[in-house]
Amino acid sequence: MLALALALAGGIAADTVRARPEHAGEAPPQQVAVHRQPALPVVAIRMSLLADDPPGYAGAGHLFQHLLLPSLQEQVRRVGGRVSIGRSADAVVYTVSGPASELDFLAGVLRSALRAPVVGTAELLSALNQVADERSAEREIAPSFVRASLRARLYPDQLPAGGTYLAAKRLETARLEPVWASMYRPERIAILAVGDVEPEAVRRAFRTLPEADPDTAETLADSLPAFGGRSPEATRGWVGAAWAGDSASPAALSVAARLLRRTLRARFPAAQVDAEHWWTHDGQAVALVMAAPGAQLPALRRASAAALDSVVARVDEEAVRGAADDVRREMLFYGRTPERMAELLGDFADRTGDRGAAQAFYEALGTVTEADVRTALEVLNRAPAARVEVPPQRLRTTP
Amino acid sequence: MTRRLLASAALLAAALASGGRAAAQQADRIVIRAEPGTPVVAQELLLAVGAADEPELQPGIAYLTARVATATARPVLDSLGARLEVQARREGLEFTLTAAPDVWEDASRALLTALFRDPTDSASTTRERARIVAELEATENSPAAVAGRAADAALYGAEHPWARPPQGTSESVATLTASDVDVFLRKNFTADRATIAVVGPVDPAEARGFLVGRLNAAPLEIAEAPAPQPGDTAVRQEFGSITAWVSASYSFGADADLDALQLLASVVAERFAFSSSTRQLYDARGEVVRHRGGGEVRFTLVVPPAEVDAWGERLRAAVASVAGAPLPAGVFNDRLRRYRGERLLELDSPEARARALARELWLTRSRATEAVVSLGVLTPERLQRAAQSLKAPVMVYLGPFENAEH
Numbered sequence: 069m070l071a072l073a074l075a076l077a078g079g080i081a082a083d084t085v086r087a088r089p090e091h092a093g094e095a096p097p098q099q100v101a102v103h104r105q106p107a108l109p110v111v112a113i114r115m116s117l118l119a120d121d122p123p124g125y126a127g128a129g130h131l132f133q134h135l136l137l138p139s140l141q142e143q144v145r146r147v148g149g150r151v152s153i154g155r156s157a158d159a160v161v162y163t164v165s166g167p168a169s170e171l172d173f174l175a176g177v178l179r180s181a182l183r184a185p186v187v188g189t190a191e192l193l194s195a196l197n198q199v200a201d202e203r204s205a206e207r208e209i210a211p212s213f214v215r216a217s218l219r220a221r222l223y224p225d226q227l228p229a230g231g232t233y234l235a236a237k238r239l240e241t242a243r244l245e246p247v248w249a250s251m252y253r254p255e256r257i258a259i260l261a262v263g264d265v266e267p268e269a270v271r272r273a274f275r276t277l278p279e280a281d282p283d284t285a286e287t288l289a290d291s292l293p294a295f296g297g298r299s300p301e302a303t304r305g306w307v308g309a310a311w312a313g314d315s316a317s318p319a320a321l322s323v324a325a326r327l328l329r330r331t332l333r334a335r336f337p338a339a340q341v342d343a344e345h346w347w348t349h350d351g352q353a354v355a356l357v358m359a360a361p362g363a364q365l366p367a368l369r370r371a372s373a374a375a376l377d378s379v380v381a382r383v384d385e386e387a388v389r390g391a392a393d394d395v396r397r398e399m400l401f402y403g404r405t406p407e408r409m410a411e412l413l414g415d416f417a418d419r420t421g422d423r424g425a426a427q428a429f430y431e432a433l434g435t436v437t438e439a440d441v442r443t444a445l446e447v448l449n450r451a452p453a454a455r456v457e458v459p460p461q462r463l464r465t466t467p
Numbered sequence: 468m469t470r471r472l473l474a475s476a477a478l479l480a481a482a483l484a485s486g487g488r489a490a491a492q493q494a495d496r497i498v499i500r501a502e503p504g505t506p507v508v509a510q511e512l513l514l515a516v517g518a519a520d521e522p523e524l525q526p527g528i529a530y531l532t533a534r535v536a537t538a539t540a541r542p543v544l545d546s547l548g549a550r551l552e553v554q555a556r557r558e559g560l561e562f563t564l565t566a567a568p569d570v571w572e573d574a575s576r577a578l579l580t581a582l583f584r585d586p587t588d589s590a591s592t593t594r595e596r597a598r599i600v601a602e603l604e605a606t607e608n609s610p611a612a613v614a615g616r617a618a619d620a621a622l623y624g625a626e627h628p629w630a631r632p633p634q635g636t637s638e639s640v641a642t643l644t645a646s647d648v649d650v651f652l653r654k655n656f657t658a659d660r661a662t663i664a665v666v667g668p669v670d671p672a673e674a675r676g677f678l679v680g681r682l683n684a685a686p687l688e689i690a691e692a693p694a695p696q697p698g699d700t701a702v703r704q705e706f707g708s709i710t711a712w713v714s715a716s717y718s719f720g721a722d723a724d725l726d727a728l729q730l731l732a733s734v735v736a737e738r739f740a741f742s743s744s745t746r747q748l749y750d751a752r753g754e755v756v757r758h759r760g761g762g763e764v765r766f767t768l769v770v771p772p773a774e775v776d777a778w779g780e781r782l783r784a785a786v787a788s789v790a791g792a793p794l795p796a797g798v799f800n801d802r803l804r805r806y807r808g809e810r811l812l813e814l815d816s817p818e819a820r821a822r823a824l825a826r827e828l829w830l831t832r833s834r835a836t837e838a839v840v841s842l843g844v845l846t847p848e849r850l851q852r853a854a855q856s857l858k859a860p861v862m863v864y865l866g867p868f869e870n871a872e873h
Contacts, residue, residue, distance in 0.1 A: 104504060105504040105505070107504055107817070107820075108811060108814060108815060108820070110812060145805065147805060147808040148810070148811070165812060165815070166808045167807060167808045167811050170808065393548070394548055397548035400506040401548070401567070403506050404505065404509075404817055404818075405816045407815070
C-alpha cells in the first residue's frame with residue numbers, strides 16, 4: 069500500500085472540500101474505533117475532524133494545525149511521543165504516538181487541539197508563512213506541479229488545502245474563534261487508536277469533547293486561483309496524464325494503476341514512472357506522472373497518449389493477480405507501525421464513513437478479475453484525459 | 468547378528484546425538500518473536516564479518532561484498548514485494564528483510580541463497596562499487612563523518628580496524644576488484660557466522676525449523692578484534708568548517724548497566740538541548756554503542772569554534788554531576804517518563820524489534836524476546852552508579868581552531 073497510500077496522500081493533500089454531500093449539513097456521529105496491536109506497549113491515536121474549510125476561509129483548517137503544532141509537540145515531548153498533522157480532502161487530521169500507558173495524557177493533548185488557538189500576531193504570521201510556503205512548493209517543484217495541475221483540471225472547483233492568497237489575507241485579520249466554530253462539531257470527530265490499548269479505555273479517554281460554539285463565521289465567497297502561468301524549472305521533461313474513473317471499482321482501479329506503472333516502467337527503464345490511484349470524496353482517477361531527459365520526451369508523450377491501450381493489450385488473469393498481490397503487500401508493509409496503520413485505516417474511514425473500509429478494500433483486491441480491470445479501463449477511457457507537460461529547461465550559452 | 472544390531476544401534480544413537488547437538492547449535496543462533504497482530508514479517512540477519520576480517524589494504528570490502536552478493540536476490544525480492552536493507556557496522560553486516568507473511572520464507576530463502584551459495588558476477592561488482600563510491604563521496608567529508616572517524620581513532624587506536632569507516636572510503640572502495648570480492652565472499656560469507664531474528668505473525672516452531680535447515684551446524688564463528696587502545700590525551704583536529712565538534716567517549720565493560728547508561732545518555736543530551744540558555748549550541752547527541760565485551764557512551768556537541776573548550780568542560784561536568792549525586796526524584800521521573808516513550812517508539816516497527824533482538828542475541832547470547840521491549844526498574848541511585856562506572860572520557864575536538872578567536 070505504500071505507493072497507493074502515497075498516491076492517495078498526493079491526490080488529496082492539496083484539495084479541500086467545497087461541497088461534500090455526505091458530510092455537509094448532516095454530520096456523522098462521533099465514533100471511536102480501536103485496532104488492537106499488542107506487539108508493543110505503544111499506541112497511535114488519530115483524530116480526524118471531518119469538515120470543510122468555511123466558505124471564504126480556504127486553508128483555515130490547515131492554518132489551525134500549524135498554529136497548534138508547536139504546543140502539541142511540546143506536550144507530547146514530555147512522554148517521549150510524536151505528533152503529526154495532515155489536511156486531507158476529507159478531514160483535518162492530528163496523530164499522536166507514545167507509550168500505551170500514557171493513553172489519557174495523549175488523549176488530552178488531542179483534545180487540546182479542539183479549541184480555537186489563542187495566539188499572538190507573531191505566531192499567526194509565522195503559521196501563515198508556513199502554509200504559504202506549502203502553497204508555493206506545489207508550483208515550484210515539477211512533480212508537485214504536474215500533480216496539482218492534473219487535479220485542477222479534473223476537479224476545477226477544488227481549493228488547495230493550503231488555501232489561497234486572498235483567503236490567507238482574510239485570515240490574517242479575522243477573528244479565529246468564529247472560523248473554528250464553523251468547522252468544529254463534536255459529532256464530526258472520529259477517533260482511531262492502534263496499539264496495545266483496550267477499546268473501553270479509549271472511549272473513556274474521549275468521553276468528553278468541547279461543546280460546539282454557535283458563533284460561526286460569516287459566509288463569504290472563495291475565489292478559485294488560476295492554476296496556470298509559468299511551469300517550474302526542471303532538468304528533465306515531465307509528462308502527466310489523468311483519467312477520471314468515478315464509477316469504477318476502487319480495487320480494480322488500483323490494480324489498473326499498478327499494471328499501468330509496470331507496463332511503462334518496463335518500457336522506459338531509465339525514466340521515472342509513477343501511476344497512482346487517486347481516491348477522494350470528489351471521485352476517483354488514475355494519474356500517470358513520468359520524467360525523463362529531454363530527448364525521451366516525445367517518446368514519453370506518445371506513451372502517455374496510448375497508456376491505457378497499452379495496458380488493455382497486456383492485461384490477463386496472471387498479470388491482474390500479480391498486481392493485486394503487489395498492492396495488498398504494500399498495504400501490509402505500509403501499516404507495519406501503529407502510526408502508519410492508523411493513517412491507513414483512518415484515510416479509508418474518513419473517505420467512506422465506514423470503519424471497515426480498508427479491510428473491505430484489502431479483501432476486494434483478492435477477488436479482482438481481468439474482467440473487472442478491463443471494465444475499469446473502459447470507464448477511464450470514456451472521458452478525455454487531463455494532460456500536463458513541463459519541458460526541461462534549456463541552458464543558454466554565451467557566445 | 469546381535470552384536471551387529473547393537474553396533475548399528477550405537478552408531479544411530481551417536482548420529483542422533485550429533486544431529487541433536489548440531490540442531491541445538493543452529494537454534495542457538497536463531498531467535499523468533501511471534502507477533503500475531505503485526506502485518507509483516509521482519510527478519511534480521513547479522514553476519515559476523517566486519518572490519519577485523521578485512522585485509523588492511525581493502526577497507527570497505529565487507530560492505531561491497533554484501534551489496535554485490537545481495538544484488539542477485541533483488542529481482543526476486545522485488546517480485547515478492549519484499550524490502551531488503553544492508554548496513555555495515557564495525558563488527559559485522561546487517562541484512563534487514565521485511566516481507567508479507569505469505570512470502571517471507573521465499574524472500575528469506577532468496578537472501579540466504581544469495582549470501583551463502585550464489586557466486587558473484589563482475590557486472591554487479593562494477594555497478595555496486597560505483598554506487599557506493601558515489602554515496603561515500605557525498606557524505607564522507609561532512610563534519611559529522613570526520614568527527615566520528617576522529618572519535619573512533621581516538622577511542623580504539625589509529626591502527627585498530629574499528630577506527631576505519633565500516634563502509635570504507637571512496638578511495639579504498641574504488642580500487643576493489645571483482646576478484647577481491649569473490650575471494651572475500653568465499654572466505655568469509657559462511658552460514659556459521661550468521662545470527663538471525665524473526666519478528667511477526669509466524670509460528671515459532673515452523674519459522675525455526677525453516678531457518679535451522681538453512682544454517683550449517685558449526686558454532687557461531689566471530690573474528691576477535693584486537694583490544695582497543697584509547698589515547699590518554701585529548702585530540703584536536705583542524706577542519707575547515709564554520710562550526711566545531713566536541714565528542715566525549717566513555718568506555719564501559721561487559722558488566723555495565725546498559726538500561727541505566729542509555730538513560731544517562733538521554734539525560735545528559737537533554738541538558739544540552741537548544742533553549743534560551745544554550746542558544747549557541749547547534750546540536751547535542753548522546754548514544755550508547757555496544758560491542759562484544761563492552762561499548763561506549765558517546766556525546767557529541769556542535770558549538771561555535773571559540774567556545775569549544777568551554778563546552779567540552781561542560782559536557783564532562785554534566786556527566787560528573789550525575790555521578791556525583793542522585794537526581795532529585797521529580798527531575799528523574801520527568802526524564803524517565805520521556806526516555807521510556809522514546810525507547811518504545813524506537814521499536815515501533817517490526818524490523819526495529821528484529822534488529823534489537825538479533826543484536827542482543829549476538830552480543831549476549833540472550834534469546835529473551837520480551838527483554839528487548841521492556842525496561843527494568845530504574846532509580847536515581849542506579850543512574851548514579853552507572854555514571855560512576857564509566858571510565859575517563861576520550862575527548863576529541865574538531866574545527867577551525869586557528870581562526871577561533873576571530
